[in-house]
Amino acid sequence: MGDSFPNFAKTTQLLLQCFFIANLLDLAYADPPYKVCSNISNQAANSSFQNNLKSLMSSLPSNASASKLYNISTGNDLERVYAQYMCLNYVTNESCSTCIGVASQDIMQLCPEDKEAVVWEELCQLRYSNQSFLGHLDVSGNIPLDNKKNVENPEQFRVIVNETLSSLTEQAAFNASEAMYATGEVVFTNTDTLYALVQCSTDLSPDDCSTCLRVAIANISSCCYASRGGRVLSRSCYLRYELYAFYEGANESAESPVAGKSNRRKIWMIIIVTVASALLVAVILGSYIYCLAMKKETKENTRQDGKCHGIGHSDLNDFQIRGFHRDDLIDRESPFMDLASIYAATDNFSDSNLLGQGGFGPVYKILIFRPGDEADQ
Incomplete structure (x- = not known):
């Protein structure tokens, strides 16, 4: 009896440790960084390619302190390395530099001997390859993610999410002043507001940016449309929505989609009624003036006809x-x-x-x- 109690205590402690480790693994999987490695070896850890990669990765954080989007290459022929990073547009240069510093370390640890890899952090993404990818649309290996918590009326939510993301896609892709970045807020219920963000790599054409974001919308719609929040990680673009203000500069007093359409209708109705009223007043006033003129002319004619010359x-x-x-x-x-x-x-x-x-x-x-x-x- 005395020996069984210590054994039971050890067993319980072991189970708790396993449970704690399992939770840590689950958290590690759920939170950034997210990675995609090519699983194609660069032949040797001390190869010229690997050396060029290390040199390039070490230089990126300093560049990120001045620019939120940057691409660079180094090396010759088969040992040449191409790299690009993109920070979310709303973050500061300082935050971008910090994020890229973390990403450059993570990508070397998570994909140590790969010729191609991409890593997504919370505020930035970083990729490299042994082939040039600048200006090329790449939606292979998109990763859709959700927060595992669903809304009560998913079909209505899906419609609002799709409409909002589609509108932001057009804005980001084809409005040159937006620099392929757009955010928006729409009231979903009395207590919930939808916040959404889309961003493309600026080396893409407007059509490629639109294609990338529309693929991302399809990804999120097929897997996570009932979720209260979601994002799509893509090599060429980024998409995210939540029911809380997750980005800087979010407008807390968002416009209801129904109210927004209603307000637009009201504005047009006011314009139409105003113009119609103005025309009606002009017609009535013109008719009144005409009648006065005719009446005066009739009196003049009657007065003249009453005289016998x-x-x-x-x-x-x-x-x-x-x-x-x-x-x-x-x-x-x-x-x-x-x-x-x-x-x-x-x-x-x-x-x-x-x-x-x-x-x-x-x-x-x-x-x-x-x-x-x-x-x-």
């Missing part, structure tokens, strides 16, 4: 009749002759003044007088 004689204006002045024949307020004037002008409708029969009755000759003259018979 000299009938049969150019010198007679304002309705003067021989033998009678206008004031004697016509009331100022009426266009008609009074009965007394008619009796006087027709000699009390004398038959001697009857001219004939018209459509409205007998027609009489009117005796016209000028003031001071005797009547004409």
Whole structure:
């Protein structure tokens, strides 16, 4: 009994140690650095290629303090080494230099005798090869990663992720001012905001950058679309999204995708309604002015038509009749002759003044007088 207890304690301690080591291995696998080695030997550890590689790797951190993207080569013919690093665009030059310093050590330890290798750290990536790869798109061996925690409504999340990454791809690849780098934030729920980042190696053409990122989107969509976060490690580009602000300069007050589209619709509706209203006001105002002008013209015409200018004689204006002045024949307020004037002008409708029969009755000759003259018979 006394011997069994120490054995049990040793067994328990051994199991705990194994569990701790297993967790360490799991953490080592889950966290950077991530690597891809060619498994093609450079023949000997002390070969010219290996010496050139060591020399080149030692020089990269100092270059990273001045530039976040850099490529270099050294050596001759078969021993020539080509290398390139890329830091994420939002990091400082100091952080870039530190990251490349770590990456140059990791790549030598993880792929010590390979003629080609690539290592991804948290903020940068570093690759080398015995063949020139500058300006060449390479999506072979892409590594999609997720954070193993899923969202509650994955299909809706997948749509928003794809739309956001596609929009950023167009921006990074074809907007020259962006230098093949773009970030974006979109509200997913009341409590969650999607943060996304895409970046290409600037030695690529815009079309190759777009292709690289679209392949990465397909990689992440096929493996990890329900995950709350994910990234794709590629030799030629980088893609990542999370439900937290993982990059510097992220805007915490992001725009909702639904609200964003709604706001754009509202802006267009405001523009359309404003223009239509302005046109309608112009039409109404023009019609009103036209009606006023027509009304004024009608009044002028009516006023002019109400005046009877000299009938049969150019010198007679304002309705003067021989033998009678206008004031004697016509009331100022009426266009008609009074009965007394008619009796006087027709000699009390004398038959001697009857001219004939018209459509409205007998027609009489009117005796016209000028003031001071005797009547004409």
